[in-house]
Amino acid sequence: MSPPPDASSAAEDLEVTAGRAATVGRFDVRRALPRRGRRTVGAWCFCDLMGPAGVTEQSGLDIGPHPHIGLQTVTWLLEGEALHRDSLGSEQVIRPGQLNLMTAGHGVSHSEEATGRYRGPLEGAQLWVAQPASTRDGPAAFEHHGQLPAVATGAGMVTVLIGELAGEISPARHDTPLVGADLDLRAGITTLELNPRWEYAVVVARGSVEIGPAVIPAGSLAYLGLGGDGLALRTAGAARLLLLGGEPFAEEIVMWWNFVARTRDEVAGARRDWEAGAERFGRFDSPLARIPAPAVPDVLGRR
Numbered sequence: 557m558s559p560p561p562d563a564s565s566a567a568e569d570l571e572v573t574a575g576r577a578a579t580v581g582r583f584d585v586r587r588a589l590p591r592r593g594r595r596t597v598g599a600w601c602f603c604d605l606m607g608p609a610g611v612t613e614q615s616g617l618d619i620g621p622h623p624h625i626g627l628q629t630v631t632w633l634l635e636g637e638a639l640h641r642d643s644l645g646s647e648q649v650i651r652p653g654q655l656n657l658m659t660a661g662h663g664v665s666h667s668e669e670a671t672g673r674y675r676g677p678l679e680g681a682q683l684w685v686a687q688p689a690s691t692r693d694g695p696a697a698f699e700h701h702g703q704l705p706a707v708a709t710g711a712g713m714v715t716v717l718i719g720e721l722a723g724e725i726s727p728a729r730h731d732t733p734l735v736g737a738d739l740d741l742r743a744g745i746t747t748l749e750l751n752p753r754w755e756y757a758v759v760v761a762r763g764s765v766e767i768g769p770a771v772i773p774a775g776s777l778a779y780l781g782l783g784g785d786g787l788a789l790r791t792a793g794a795a796r797l798l799l800l801g802g803e804p805f806a807e808e809i810v811m812w813w814n815f816v817a818r819t820r821d822e823v824a825g826a827r828r829d830w831e832a833g834a835e836r837f838g839r840f841d842s843p844l845a846r847i848p849a850p851a852v853p854d855v856l857g858r859r
């Protein structure tokens with residue numbers, strides 16, 4: 557294989573971190589974001605790689621009703637099917653290649669369930685995007701995109717979940733300048749044009765990828781920093797990656813449990829409202845049990 561083309565200044569500041577093992581619902585996950593010293597990439601503030609694990613018709617992700625404020629949830633599957641239900645009345649099965657995007661705003665609740673039909677492996681990513689001041693107290697919303705723009709680039713396919721990449725633009729809502737894309741690669745070299753005023757990260761879901769001299773294994777996040785105008789990825793075999801990027805998020809956030817806020821008081825208020833069954837988080841029927849909030853720590857760090 558020939559050496560990759562000049563990998564841009566972005567790769568010189570590369571920070572690679574292994575995802576942290578955690579459990580969500582019934583699933584083992586690798587949490588790529590947030591991590592110590594790197595709370596956000598653009599407005600992206602959370603990234604779990606879920607599975608692969610087996611699900612049945614009646615037992616899936618099994619994340620019971622729980623609340624969110626101040627963020628968007630982005631659900632993207634590599635394999636399998638899952639059912640999203642929320643307090644807006646949405647009931648949406650998601651499959652690979654499709655995007656579920658829920659905007660929490662002032663408050664929403666949802667669950668992630670088995671579909672009642674699908675049995676087999678389930679693998680995917682659950683991400684959050686922090687909402688800016690202009691929309692974070694606004695209404696909740698839900699979008700399902702059954703198809704997203706995709707284009708053959710370099711050694712594979714780029715599918716644009718949110719924002720614009722490789723000349724393709726996703727129809728999904730975003731409240732700040734942002735990009736999220738799936739890169740489905742075989743062995744080879746893939747170069748992508750980046751915005752030098754944005755910061756970026758690559759999350760490796762399957763296989764591994766080389767950026768400059770660094771090898772980034774599955775389950776890891778490579779932070780590329782700011783100021784690069786291009787990215788060269790070298791793959792020795794099949795790999796599946798997410799590229800996340802955006803304008804550095806200008807607001808300081810306080811993230812706790814399922815909430816993205818600005819202060820501890822705000823978090824404590826949202827927790828109280830959830831525990832009280834307040835109208836703010838709505839209501840919907842789910843076969844799964846509602847998830848109670850843990851106690852809020854006395855001190856919550858800003859990012």
Ligand code: MN
Pocket residue numbers: 622624629666814
């Ligand atoms: Mn959730």
